[in-house]
Amino acid sequence: MVRARARVPIWLPWPLPMGWLVTGFLHAGDEHTGARAAGVALSGPGLTAGPADLLLIAEEVGVGLGARLAGLRGPDPGPGFDTGPAHAKVHAEGRPVPLWSVDAGPELAVYAGEARGRWLWALLWPAEAGALMADQFQFIDLREPGMDLDLPFGAPCPRLDGLPGT
16 A cells, blocks of 8 residues: 555645545555655546546655656756745645646646655646635645544546556
8 A cells, every 4th residue: 555655745635625535546666665756636526617636746856756747847846936926825734835836738737835845746637626726725644643534435536547556
């Protein structure tokens, strides 16, 4: 299981937004170093017609899982992504985490920031779902003791199809 091997937080908004379900987990790493990147996929109602998907990824610097899934060329959001005021804010284990919008094209909304010394990525489809980040989610780390939650699961997220570590 990802939780036992993860060297990075496994962030989950808790409580989940109304109507949202956990639809998968992903990780990147190997048997020697453990999961150096880990993520949770969620699906639920979008703000406009139709469903929305959210991938939350935590990763060590240089891994590049979040950037790859966002369609970026390098392993991080790129130079200058965090200039100016943050575009969104979440709370990770009670601490405020500013997130900046990253230009990844018209099909998805991407936010990136840093929490507990690791990259934190939020990727949302369709792009209009990026407005959900205005809700100032409260994130918990599923690796922490006592986080044996009864999570509501849905059908596997199609965004994870074909990815290693899912």
